[in-house]
Amino acid sequence: MELLKINHLITYFNITAGTVRAVDDVSLTLDYGESLGLVGESGCGKTTTALSITQLLPTEGNIVSGEILLEGKNIVDLNDTEIKRVRWKEVSMIFQGAMNALNPVMKIGDQIAEAIILHDKLSYKDAIKRVEELFELVELEPKRIFNYPHEFSGGMKQRAMIAMALACNPKLVIGDEPTTALDVMVQAQILNLLDKLRKELNMGIILITHDLSILGETCDKIAIMYAGKIVETGYVEDIYNNNMHPYTYKLLSSFPNIHKERVMPDAIVGIPPDLINPPSGCRFHPRCPYAKDVCSTEEPKMVLANKDHYYACHFGGVFNEK
Ligand SMILES: Nc1ncnc2c1ncn2[C@@H]1O[C@H](COP(=O)(O)OP(=O)(O)OP(=O)(O)O)[C@@H](O)[C@H]1O
Ligand code: SF4
Ligand SMILES: [Mg+2]
Structure with missing residues (x-):
């Protein structure tokens, strides 16, 4: 069984100007430990595909039809409580420019611990221990967990966001332009880190980007999207x-x-x-x-x-x- 199988997904936005056909019959598959690059110009529906999988669409966005099978279970049919359990623990997302979403007045480790306490019901002490492990995993010094966001560089903040995405051991991580705001050297380090984690943890990764040239080294497969549709998909080669x-x-x-x-x-x-x-x-x-x-x-x-x-x-x- 595949980790993720999307069958004929259609997601539209209903706005006063009309219906935006943002994702229009998209099918994809992803195996455990596999990484897929989702590529296309601005506005082709990459983020909408990701928000459909995590069911974080804004109110005007709706999954009209199709299936999103995560380990064989159609998550489109889940209610709010069930989907909250799936998010974080089975699939998590690193957003475009996510590092700017860190709370500037709260220690980074506490921000990650908060998510762990909420989803895994651990004590504060155990959650902090988990944050230390996560920091090691993303190659940040564990003693930095009590730093504030302004004490971290852009690359370090993005590593912390990856640690947060991994907090509850998800099987699938979606990175929506996770390196766009970083310089090319740091960009390469973050992509290599995601690649290393994917192999170590046997996670599936979907990497969303405009830039086809960065995917060769870090992805197994690529799906090219144009105007709401996948137009070509296959192995990187x-x-x-x-x-x-x-x-x-x-x-x-x-x-x-x-x-x-x-x-x-x-x-x-x-x-x-x-x-x-x-x-x-x-x-x-x-x-x-x-x-x-x-x-x-x-x-x-x-x-x-x-x-x-x-x-x-x-x-x-x-x-x-x-
Ligand atoms: N909340 C919304 N309301 C209405 N239309 C939307 C909304 N969000 C996205 N869209 C439209 O849906 C289409 C797909 O947008 P989406 O954000 O998924 O593209 P994208 O490929 O992620 O683009 P980018 O590379 O710029 O991030 C676009 O036409 C966009 O204008
Ligand atoms: S040649 Fe192919 S890509 Fe170009 S318009 Fe025709 S069907 Fe579309
Ligand atoms: Mg986007």
Whole structure:
């Protein structure tokens, strides 16, 4: 049984301007100890997918249909009390810019202990002992648990947030841009730390990012998202070297490659569509340099290219034709 299996998830936001089709038929699987990178431009539905899994959607957001099976149990059907038990203990999330969410007037160790006391019902003394273990795990000195947030650097604060996410031994951790606010060296250290923890604790990790170039070393699989849909998914090797979807190809070309000839990265022309009125057919067609008539009328189905490598395009690999 997989750790996580998402089947045909649809999550919409109902706002006065209309219905935002933020996640529109997304399916994913993740095994124990596996890491998946979820990548795509701003507004494509990455955070909404994560908030659907953790069921932390704002009131205007609703899971319309689909299943989210965590160890085989559909968590979409759980009531509030049941979902609170799942959050933290089975799945936890490190938010975009989370380190700024630390309470500036409370010692960091106490903030983590508070979560442990609430969810694991430990005494304060035992919770602090657990915080010390967690600090060791995320490579912070245990004696720093009684520091305040302003005494920590950005990287240290993010390590503390990871410790908090691990506080109740979750099986799945979702990092939503967990390194965006950090400089590249610290970014690499945090990604390596998450990778180490995943292997040591056999956790599943979903890493959300705009930046495809940082995933090669730390992820097993990648899912590329565009306008609320997964357009290509597969092992890192296939996504980097045998990609079939024009959007993946363009996304990869839009990052500079230090191993290749020095050329200007190739930007993707145009902007992602408005998800209240997404384009018909293939949602990428207004920006796709390879679009033909059928692309604006028929939605492409997922096609199997290789083991666990799927793409949704009527003309997969078209960019390789001379
Ligand atoms: N609370 C909300 N109300 C209405 N629309 C929303 C809400 N939150 C997100 N959306 C819309 O849903 C779509 C998906 O947004 P989401 O935040 O999931 O994208 P994202 O891929 O995480 O983007 P980013 O990379 O900028 O974080 C966007 O069109 C966004 O405007
Ligand atoms: S289906 Fe058509 S528009 Fe969509 S990515 Fe493929 S070629 Fe481009
Ligand atoms: Mg986001």
